[in-house]
Amino acid sequence: EDQVTQSPEALRLQEGESSSLNCSYTVSGLRGLFWYRQDPGKGPEFLFTLYSAGEEKEKERLKATLTKKESFLHITAPKPEDSATYLCAVQAGETSGSRLTFGEGTQLTVNP
Amino acid sequence: NAGVTQTPKFRILKIGQSMTLQCTQDMNHNYMYWYRQDPGMGLKLIYYSVGAGITDKGEVPNGYNVSRSTTEDFPLRLELAAPSQTSVYFCASSYGTGFSYTFGSGTRLTVV
Numbered sequence: 001e002d003q004v005t006q007s008p009e010a011l012r013l014q015e016g017e018s019s020s021l022n023c024s025y026t027v028s029g030l031r032g033l034f035w036y037r038q039d040p041g042k043g044p045e046f047l048f049t050l051y052s053a054g055e056e057k058e059k060e061r062l063k064a065t066l067t068k069k070e071s072f073l074h075i076t077a078p079k080p081e082d083s084a085t086y087l088c089a090v091q092a093g094e095t096s097g098s099r100l101t102f103g104e105g106t107q108l109t110v111n112p
Numbered sequence: 113n114a115g116v117t118q119t120p121k122f123r124i125l126k127i128g129q130s131m132t133l134q135c136t137q138d139m140n141h142n143y144m145y146w147y148r149q150d151p152g153m154g155l156k157l158i159y160y161s162v163g164a165g166i167t168d169k170g171e172v173p174n175g176y177n178v179s180r181s182t183t184e185d186f187p188l189r190l191e192l193a194a195p196s197q198t199s200v201y202f203c204a205s206s207y208g209t210g211f212s213y214t215f216g217s218g219t220r221l222t223v224v
Binding site for chain 1: 162
């Protein structure tokens, strides 16, 4: 059974204080690891897909990395508008329908 | 280009009532999904479809039914609503394996 665990559950940062969110996963044949951002009252919004260990992707203040067991979402010099819940999900080669298994998310608050 | 559209946005049901949550996408995606999101519990897959006429159960299908008569539409039917079905429901679509999901804005359902 595919499993995704995100930590911490909640993170409070001051504006400009860099940090990282963790996503640990157990899957049989990873096809992709996905990061989404979710604002209150809205659907998740796609950020990154990582396909293989060692891969990195960047977008503005966010950088996602992938190893064989976990992924990190690094946030550099965050701003209050980066406040959101960040969701990690995996897509395994063994599952049909290209289903995603999601973690429970990390709720990030950036104070000005 | 509307993406994934869900209706209604909010609904209150009485125990035992039935309703259909509507989902339509205009991106010509073959794959469509229904998830529910409970506070602190992440997204759980209810049903999914890999194309018109094909549906399959996800992680938490009990109490729900789906149909997929066209590529664009994937309605979710709740029969005999129960308080345990109080949740936020998200519809999503994708091209398939390795591709990200596009989510709708969600339906907040309360069963009283």
